[in-house]
Amino acid sequence: MKEIVSFFTFGCKLNQYETEGMAELLQNDFRVTFDSEIADIFVINSCTVTAEAERKLRQLYRRLKAKNPGSKFVIVGCYSELSAGELKDLGFDLILGIKDKLKIKEFLKENTENTCIKDYFQVTKGPYGRTRAYIGIQDGCLNNCSYCRIRLARGNKIISKPPEVVAEELKTLVEHGFQEIVLTGINIGFYGFGEGYSLISLLKQLVKIEGEWRLRLSSLDPRLVSNELITFMTDNPKIAQHVHLSLQSGSDKVLKSMNRNYTTNDVEQIVALFRSRNNRFSFTTDVIVGFPGETDTDFVETLEFVKRIRFLKVHIFRFSPRPGTKAARMSNQISGNIKKERATVLKKVALEASKDYLNEHVGKESTVLIEKNDGIFSYGYDEFYIPHRVTGSIENGFVKVQIGGIEELEAFSDVELSCRSVAVR
Template identity: 40%
Template sequence: MGKVAFYTLGCKVNQYETEAMTELFEKNGYNVVESEEVADVYVINTCTVTNLGDRKSRQFIRRCKRKNPDSIVAVVGCYSQTAPDEVSKIEEVDVILGTNDRNKIVDYVKKKKKQKEKINVVTDIMQVRDFEEMTIDNIKGKTRAFLKIQEGCNQYCSYCIIPYARGPIRSRKLDDIIKEVKRLVENGFKEVVLTGIHVASYGKDLDKGTLLDVIKEVNKIEGLKRIRLSSIEPTIMTEKFVKTLSELDKVCDHFHLSLQSGCDETLKRMNRKYTTKEYMEVVGRIKHYMPEGSITTDIIVGFPGETDEEFEKTMEFVKDIKFSQIHVFKYSPRKGTPAAEFENQVDGIVKNKRSEELISVAEKFAKEYNKKFIGQNKRVLFETKSAEQEGYYEGLTENYIKVLGKSDKDISGKILNAKLEKIYDEMVFGSILDK
């Protein structure tokens, strides 16, 4: 059938969907090659969270056709969902799909081979009510499997394009989740990361079942060693929720708790559904039930109307919590969202300055968190050979510390005891105790 190459931008959900589409092409006789190689089909899985995502998508689309003018270029995902006409105008594009019907991508590519006209099958995502079942049997070269259990978002934060790109919430059936986890375990995976566009809303569109039910059922699966949650809303972390998680032996004590701002006035303009006080209570809950727990987060700087005082409140809040990792984003206006029309847009120079300031504080706390565990023994799931350190493998502890362990044997996919010994950048050197 020929060669297919994938280029994926954006979140873990996109990565999951690319893996699923990869398997569809393989099952139809295609060979998968690297994105920079010459291929017969190129699939670009786009992101539209920032303007940069759109630009990168367009650049890669053009590069593909230069590599092979006869190739079929298929553009899928959030950018094509929110701007199908814009994508359609790009001369090099042959097939346009949004955030639904990706499981039919091979059929559309086959159809394009027989006709000259572009194929544009982007539908109104707001009308879609069913979870699109896309399964993965075998993720190559990975030891942690990202498992998509939920699609869509009903939150409508004022800065975010995602509800318009992904549509309303749809939850995957529990039986299908369990089947896929079992398949992944049979293929040697030790850890699954439960992911989605707004995981906390899992089950709200179903007659029964919540995110907690999913976690409890997955926890029972024999052979699985770890369950991790992707980004999660603080509002779901009730006393009962956190206490139950702490009692499940496979749940990792690491939570990526979405914050976005440490200032209540800014949170209100963002249309976030919690206050800093409520967020702090959630952190206290996690620390109570999982004292060594790692709390990571996302923060947007330079949101419209963010004054120096508001930014200072975020800085103080960050210092109070001492996150173990922060992803810092400079606000980027997205056409079609309320915040893009807000007055008092923040100057780019101010955004850069705030971003640098926050990143500097974040790096300090990341090191402080890691330092607390020096001298301790931790279980590490080693994943890959280190690109930086010859003879070393990289892996993660349950509480999300990245560890470098030296080994002359291939230890990827193994969970081993390691003594954490020395800070190295944002990682820690550990000596492996298991022989």
């Protein structure tokens, strides 16, 4: 009988993609599951963005270990890349780094022969078999943000999956029934750096692939958003009208201290260009509160910026000093109580900003990709990455809807607002 391997994933969409890649490498030799708390082997794909992510991973490990004292525990990813000694002391049986993900089969089968000859995964399924699938197209980052530990783990060498390989992977996913494909990486704006191709040239190739499907970009660095990219994205019906812009702060002083090398005005101009071409274009973002030296005035500037942009969603992080980063050594560290208080205030402001944005969609039509239904309502996201609750039981696939209003909904754990909609055709 095949051993059971259970995967747990922390962190970004690239990690989720790489978990699916590892699962497919193991599927012929093991019985692969996701998030099962009973297994022979546990593989935890780790994240080191925040101390909280690491804390939750250690908590999960202890719980699983108590339930499965005889099982084997393997950790891979950014946390294990940078903190192997700590994790060994914690009791993990096997500690693997970033590149070892591609050799997971050999490690689990204790085969010393390396059969992996690629620098990247290729998958045929999405995470947990949904209607949405990810394609990792790039790894590494050339930036030097003062708070970020990921570059220390992933490195500053840009590795880009060749365009023809990305196209082949996308075709396969579409043939398997996936209708939304998300391109992801550590910083996809650097895709093709030094290779003679770019993100825009990749998009131009991918949109030619036939079928009923939609392409979404996972996250864009404001420093790498060009007018050409904006024009192409807003002109092409196969590309979702949504971008996750990595803002981090609405204060220029804080952005400079973060070494982000752009200003709030730069971001605002990008937003204005997108919305001048499609006034419904949506933006989600990340904001760090309590960065060292962030004053009350700086924080108010962030609140005002979030209101002005009308983000669909703001992912809020309390600053976490990460070992090996410049920000961890900065003076004027902010107390935990102030960070917690600012996160609470920002959450309320972000919710109102989201309501302002969503109210502009009431009475208008969107194309929703239905992902599930409960027999009474159907649920999915539209081209603006707005979640919808659609009246009626509708099979998975695209459906045109009219938006009747907005509501708070528990159908999606990562959102607080949803559109109440009806199918029109």
